[in-house]
Amino acid sequence: MAVHWADVYAEKIIREKGEKDPYVCASGITPSGTVHIGNFREIISVELVVRALKELRRNVRFIYSWDDYDVFRKVPKNMEDKQTLEQYLKKPITLVPDTTGRWANYAEANEKDLEALLHQVGVDPVYRYQAEKYRNSEYAEGIRTALKERDTIRDILNKHRTQPLAEDWYPVSVFCTSCNKNTTRQLGWDGNYRLSYACDSCGNEETVDLRNTAAVKLPWRVDWPMRWEYEGVDFEPAGKDHHSEGGSFDTAREISREVYGYQAPVTFQYDFVRIKGRGGKISSSSGEVVGLSDVLEIYQPEIIRYLFAGTRPNSEFAISFDLDVLKIYEDYDRCERIYFGKETVSEKRREKERRIYELSQVGEVPAAMPYQLPFRHLCNLLQIHDGDVNGVLERISEIEAQQRPRLEQRAQCAWNWITTFAPESFRFSLRSPDAAPLELEKEEKQAVDETIGVLENFQLSDDESADEKRLGEALYSVPESAGLDGKSYFKLMYRVLIEKDRGPRLAGFLLTTGLERVLRILSVYR
């Protein structure tokens, strides 16, 4: 029996939809603003199910629909040049300019930014652009069907509305072909393809033909079921905002069956994603929106997948930017060790972790266990070397060339985290050998002096952990002979090295830093 929810849903799709070739799995959102990490849950959820289906040897078509024929309703807080954008309200978002100047229009800017990132996390659907489809009148038949069944649709929608829709309501929304705004009223329909409207903004009145106009669009609650039938969608999850009773999935299910004669796709509801630990550190460029790009700054792609693959869709969870980051990396490494049998756990646990690990990979599962460089240790190494990612990695002889890219990513994430979100107590930087010496008491001076002696006489061997032990022991003798208690001595060493009262375990820290470098820093006390 399947242990992971993605496999459970894959099996459910096959059971409920019967054998098909291919199965169509769909996801989609509107690019009417920066796409945030909550939206990502939608697409990663589908991607995991797509993988599960493929592993059951079924063909799958994975489509992602950008609803970029959506109306530009309001200017999001985080956009540049809001004044310009305001002039485009009520027009389709494909006609709104990209005020950053990088892309052809507003919708495309939000789309392309995300598409590039999705590839990095192993998500590669076939992208569908609604604006293109509507403008090419590809949905003409679907729209005509909706018009024919307008009474049925109105009744279905009215069951859940407070204010019933008017008798002369049409299940369409029209962008005026003269001013492009959706401030229009329908005047009539010929029972076939011809629809008349009047625009309240510019006064334009005309009759368009569904087969060759770009003006007519279906409202969301009708558009969705129409596309299920059009694409033959078998699976599409949705957020809890769509999944309440009387919500859009509910009405879409009914419209799909009653109007389009199509059985709604298998679905599930996913909960929202919260953000934790960005207090006071919200990046200026992105406003309050935390997007996939922000998460990729801190988490490697595999680990982002791990977060989503390891959580049941129907429960809320937080993506953390605080100290939890350490735990997440440790959890992932542990999952990896369990996968490769380097750590034993109960069979039940193992089975689950294995599956989560597989689903977390961007590409193929590595043939052998990758070299693990603990995130915490990496944070120390990078701080010793001022964020020099390559310098740090080059010092580690165990790293094989093919593992380098992943470790570079991890190191970059570690450095990003240290410099943006890590708590102050976690950060340090080595004092420069040129910095003016701190004022020390007589005993302290002597202790530093003796430490220098210990370090100068210390012979390195091949065994790092033995060295650390030996050095540790050698250091113990220093405070006593200098007339300091152990506690003050360690505090003193951290002060002269990093100007803090505490730091990484001393002996290992000195060795990792390099004794020569430590001696240079200490030499000003001679």
Add this chain to the structure above:
RNA sequence: GGGCCGCUAGCUCAGGUGGUAGAGCAACAGCCUUUUAAGCUGUGGGUCACAGGUUCGAACCCUGUGCGGCUCACCA
């Protein structure tokens, strides 16, 4: 008002198909007589929100109650 989710150790949360509760953090103790804890080892700690029910047996299934959160009833 309808719907969904949650309530498990001090905190954050795990606990497919019922078999007598578990991990991380925190706390505490120890770690070659003096050791910073961001290392290692170990220990303690829970009426599984409450009340009923089904069962030989319930954190888990059923009913109800309370508390908290989200969501729909505009738009998408």
